[in-house]
Amino acid sequence: QKEVEQNSGPLSVPEGAIASLNCTYSDRVSQSFFWYRQYSGKSPELIMSIYSNGDKEDGRFTAQLNKASQYVSLLIRDSQPSDSATYLCAVNRDYGQNFVFGPGTRLSVLP
Amino acid sequence: SQTIHQWPATLVQPVGSPLSLECTVEGTSNPNLYWYRQAAGRGLQLLFYSVGIGQISSEVPQNLSASRPQDRQFILSSKKLLLSDSGFYLCAWSVGPDTQYFGPGTRLTVL
Numbered sequence: 001q002k003e004v005e006q007n008s009g010p011l012s013v014p015e016g017a018i019a020s021l022n023c024t025y026s027d028r029v030s031q032s033f034f035w036y037r038q039y040s041g042k043s044p045e046l047i048m049s050i051y052s053n054g055d056k057e058d059g060r061f062t063a064q065l066n067k068a069s070q071y072v073s074l075l076i077r078d079s080q081p082s083d084s085a086t087y088l089c090a091v092n093r094d095y096g097q098n099f100v101f102g103p104g105t106r107l108s109v110l111p
Numbered sequence: 112s113q114t115i116h117q118w119p120a121t122l123v124q125p126v127g128s129p130l131s132l133e134c135t136v137e138g139t140s141n142p143n144l145y146w147y148r149q150a151a152g153r154g155l156q157l158l159f160y161s162v163g164i165g166q167i168s169s170e171v172p173q174n175l176s177a178s179r180p181q182d183r184q185f186i187l188s189s190k191k192l193l194l195s196d197s198g199f200y201l202c203a204w205s206v207g208p209d210t211q212y213f214g215p216g217t218r219l220t221v222l
Contacts, residue, residue: 034210043201043213044155088155092208099211103154 003027004091004102012108019076021105023089026070033065033072034090037083038104044088047074079109113138117202117214124221130175130189132217134202137183142204144185145211146177149199161185197221 004025013019021035032051036044050056050063050072062075072091076083089102114137124130136142146158157170159177167177174193178186185202199218203211 032209036213041218043216046210046212049210090211099157101155 003100004089006087006089006102006105008103009106010108011105012110013079015079015081015109015111017079017109019079019083019107019109021074021076021087021089021107023072023074023091023102024070025072025089025091025100027091027093027100028067028070030067030070030091030093032092033063034092034099035061035063035072035074036088036090036101038086038088040085047087076107079107081109081111083107084109113204113212115202115204115212115214117200117217119217120215121218122220124192124219126194126221127191130187130192130196130219132187132200132202132219134185134187134214135183136204139183139204139206141182142206143208144179145203145205146185146187147201147203149201151198155201158187192221194221 006023034049035047037047038044048058048063050065053065053067056063060077064073086104086106088104090099092099116135143162145160147155149155159169161167161179164179175189197220199216201216202214205211
């Protein structure tokens with residue numbers, strides 16, 4: 001079992017819809033969780049971090065964390081074509097001084 | 112504010128040639144520094160991380176090496192490049208084992 005899993009996609013949604021991106025992780029001691037967006041040919045940029053169970057909202061983005069189920073998700077409301085990118089989930093195991101990244105989900109928002 | 116620089120932005124090198132990629136961070140002290148590689152269409156692979164000057168941890172044994180001669184400088188090197196070394200090389204920094212922020216990356220093509 002891989003440490004961090006994501007559906008590779010592509011996930012296609014129409015403009016204005018809600019895009020739902022999912023991530024599961026295997027290490028129960030993981031403490032912090034991150035979503036990054038990576039446009040083609042560019043480096044990843046942080047969207048948001050989440051540390052506690054529940055929802056965290058930032059503009060059109062909502063991160064959801066369920067540590068019991070080892071599951072973290074990202075919802076993008078009112079999706080725009082500019083949201084088309086690969087979304088990387090990252091999990092901090094809180095040891096080893098490094099993150100574990102998932103393979104990413106490619107999102108395509110259709111005009 | 113913190114800024115991370117990488118150079119060069121792109122590089123084309125023949126097989127067997129040496130490599131030196133540089134990363135510098137501004138606006139923070141004693142950051143954790145990381146080198147990642149992303150092969151075409153693939154996820155992020157952690158290569159090295161450093162928690163201080165001269166302290167390097169290797170995640171993947173290979174023909175690459177890293178050095179940290181100064182607090183905010185991280186260098187990735189190779190004596191002889193392989194075709195399989197082609198990819199997108201990303202430097203990242205963090206304050207402790209927390210959120211990582213990425214540089215713009217270096218796209219390396221080995222011919």
